[in-house]
Amino acid sequence: MMASTITIEPQTNKNKKREIDKQKDTILEIKDLSIFYGDNQAVKHATFDIDEHAITALIGPSGCGKSTFLRGINRMNDLIPIARNEGQIIYEDINLLDKNINTIALRKEIGMVFQKPNPFPKSVYNNITHALKFYGKRKKKQLDEVVEESLRKAALWDEVKDRLHESAFSLSGGQQQRLCIARTLAMKPNVLLLDEPSSALDPISNAKIEELILQLKEDYSIIIVTHNMQQASRISDKTAFFLNGSVIEYDETEKIFTNPAHGKTEDYISGRFG
């Protein structure tokens, strides 16, 4: 009897664990989020949960508010004086839109990679150590380790290990973008916000970035804005479809692309507009 319970117990646990895996934890809770530029409402009452260790794709036609939404999460919209938020974004029980939030610490925790590769006009090495030095890491050995680790994670180490002290601008566009990802990873963020990270790159670099994003899913929660439907369906777990600032549909990517609940979603993904 005893022996059998012991053998049965872990099995039920395993089953339970599988269920938990399927029902992922939430990393960001978006609650009735609206973002305004002056009188223009760019994001309208968005409410949905973003899963931990998953890739969430934001799709929709240009100007639908998906980039604004993404930049709302790490408060990059604060740079625009006329931008204003309503609602809440809950991360680890705190509202990121709170006025008293230390945006500097927040952006370290929630990293961002932009559409156009934007390495600093410094060497490959210094691109990665730049922010680390600001946070007080100055020991050469420690920095060397982080540089190698982040470049390896970004699948760039083998290509640049012999040219760490050359200008980042001497790298190809795809390498520059992976350097930007490495630079963000070096800060050890929890969430990665990717704003069309491969739209400015050639197909081969694009494929490399996609492969990389899939690998990064193991350790990070990723939100990606993309115009590329194939990309969204290939790599994401969940997809949110934005239209005119509203989230029209948010579901498992598979469902969105095979059996969307909303007619407009179907029109958009089948290329009828946008």
Next chain:
Amino acid sequence: MNSKIADRIATGIFTSLALIIVAVLVALFSFILIRGVPQISWEFLTTPSSTVREGGGIRDQLFNSFYILFITMLITVPLGVCGGIYMAEYAKPGKITNFIRSCIEMLASLPSIVVGMFGLLVFVNTTGWGYTIIGGALALTIFNIPVMVRVSEDAIRTVPPEQKEAGLALGITHWHTIKTVLIPSAFPGILTGAILASGRVFGEAAALLFTAGLSTPRLDYLDLNPFSETSPLNIFRPAETLAVHIWSVNTNGIMPDIREIANGSSAVLVLSVLVFNLLARWLGSIVHKKVTASK
């Protein structure tokens, strides 16, 4: 008229205008250098000037020019760059900022003689310093700060906004991003502004006539105590610069070799500006390469 002919005519006009400009420049330079260079000798550069006798040199004037340039840039560059940072990064667009910008532009177009008179009133009389190097440097600072602010602001603004976003998105503060990302990127532009401002300092006479004066005390170049009266480093002594010397020799010189001194001094002035520009650009590119790791 067909567009091909119009295009040719336009090309012709612009090419000839460019040629005229180059011709004027070449003529001017060769005139100054052909007349002046034969006068330049080691002796001319290393003997003090004489008010009455033949054979006076320009040792002190040359030193004064560089020294005033140095002191002026020491004040102008930090203030100007800070002003530029404020205008580019912190000033909120609106009436006050526009007003500040108009003030800067007005200051930039102020005639140098007016700046000189203002300097006489404030830095010479009100302070009671008399004619001093520091008075001259401050007058030249007023004269140069608008240019420096403007150039720095433009240089910072031309840094792609993605660079700034990159810094901020990594969790670096605004100020640190300005300091370590924007300024290094804007450095070539700021350097160009500083070189332009230096050229103005070097060639300026009117603003210095009434502030740094028309005379230089007897100097002992071995005396490096900046508080000593005979030290060349003393900033509270009058100092005639090369440009002022050319003006004063030409207008009220009584030495027999006025022509030679004026020609020689002019050539030295032109060559100094040239050498200074080349040196500054060379040093600047070394610094820039070092910071950006570019080749």
